[in-house]
Amino acid sequence: MENTHTCEFASAPINAGLQPADKVLLLREMIRIRRFEQAALKSYQGGKMGGFLHLYIGQESVAVGTCSLMGHDDHVITAYRDHGHALAVGMNMNECMAELFGKATGCSKGKGGSMHFFAPDKNYWGGHGIVGGQTPLGLGLAYGVKYKGLKGSAMCFMGDGAVNQGCFYESLNMASLWNLPVIYIIENNGYSMGTSLARSSVYPSCLAERAAGFGIEWDTLNGEDVYEVRAKVQVAMERAHNESRPTVLEISTYRYYGHSVADAKHKIYRSEDEIERYKQLHDPIQLFKSRLIEEQVLTEEQYDVIDNAARQEADDSVRFAEESPIPSEESITEDVYFEVDRQTLAGRTGRHFFND
């Protein structure tokens, strides 16, 4: 993949209509994701959180570009590499960082962790830890939108490794058969843990092409360019809105860190050179920054202001998380059953928990 400067997508209608401030906002959202995750990484290395931490750094343009297109009835669901999408739909850093720290102030009250962020009020349905397991749920969001007679869509994100799960193909068949407005977005970062694409999948030309077998429209796009992401995802979204038809998109992208922070081997299964080359030539933030400077909607000084603010916001979120209380012991058995939480008649009838 060489650096192809893609001007044509800037003039796509969805981008041509962007005001300078909108463009700067897109850049700002990407920077915020990166600074948030760098702060999270530092805290993780400092022993402040448990479990896994799957960083999205390098892929920011995908979440920001796609989520910037969302209207009132467009929904998002993704896998465990979910921090970027969370911030892109408008979740704040505090609730996200606190969730990583396992604190009561976290978006899931410390019950979900890194892989399980949710914000239904922002049409964000997680955050799912089982590879491919979210693909039928994305189908269901689209079905729900259609059932209610709404003009909307469900963007269901997944990795290049997830395409080999069976439920994805069951979902593609049903999406096409039932004309559901779902957009499956394969974020192809070249690896599923330590397995390169070539070692996990057969593909004549790409993964998205598999959609053809289901009569589903598909496309591939270069994720390093946020304009291209917006332009091509917009086409799929319009197909969903106007024709209630699914789409499969494959967005090429790259993660700079290991699969998770615990992935010590990530410089063995891929070369340091490969990583560096991507960072130098394809970094979505640097590319868009240069682009906006070229377009004269941004200066270096303004960039620094935005960047510093993002760093500050991330640092503040770490402080917020550190100072937040851990969840109470009683909360362990809360949020298991709706009826019990609400103490409805159903929730007060019979025994729901079985200790002692």
Add this chain to the structure above:
Amino acid sequence: MPEITYREALRHAMAEEIERDQNVVLLGEEVAEYDGAYKVTEGLWKRFGDKRVADTPISEAAFIGMGIGASMLGLRPVMELMFWSFSTVAWDQIVNNAGMVRYMSGGLINCPIVIRGPANGGTNVGATHSHTPENWIANVPGLKVVCPATAYDAKGLLKSAIRDNDPVMFMENTLLYGEKWEVPDEEYLIPLGVADVKREGTDVSLIAHGRAALTALKAAELLAAEHDISAEVLDLRSIRPLDEDAILKTVRKTHRVVLIEENKPFCGVDAQIAAMIQEKCFDDLDAPVLRLSAIDAPAIYSPELEKRQLPRPIDIVAKVLSICR
């Protein structure tokens, strides 16, 4: 009171709830145009149309996952598994998505679905079609599970399950679909978590669920007729939530207990109940708590032998005699 079949009772429950709430939809293999593999949904597609009753491909993971996703937006899908045995290919969706999404979202999301279908042995369809997964499900906090034994219970429980705001796994029995019971015309609901004393007695408590409750009733008749033993039969109806009060009450009344289930013994539902009884009613017991489960092997095909594999009335009688003599 009119007598209707267990199958009709289920159908009436679904029809009433479809009419009552526009968010209720039936999804499953052959539920619509074919009228249901076991004719439970017969006539519903004709009556309510494509939008409310829809045939899915043979894709349990996709259509159950789809129902779960749609329920997050407020729909109330009732999904039929042709056999509960086939839940294994949708297990991830049921356990990890339906079961966990509320918890992992810190209570932001709930999942008002019902998954229903037969979960029983005894029909000579071999091991892959004869699983009784109520204990697997009951082990998952976040899921609920009910096992109605009669048409009356099936209707009232299914209506409650559909209105419940948590995921309810509803386990029926193909051997009961054609059996008739009295069911009133008027609407009624049976809450989840309430057991039912199906026969009063004083000497021993037979605690069971699903079809085993009917087997226990037959055993109780034999015990009365041939051994002058008065057995009380408690039908759990709902496994999770569980009616602990009713269990302890009957034990305190009779002081002797035999637990019966068509499930396998290891960590079966009755293992949980036995633990509960010894802990809370130890001093009330005049004999050890006995259990009678299916013979601990995959469901055998051989028609004559499969009858033997599931608890029979005479097996219950023998257990009772061993502690009532």
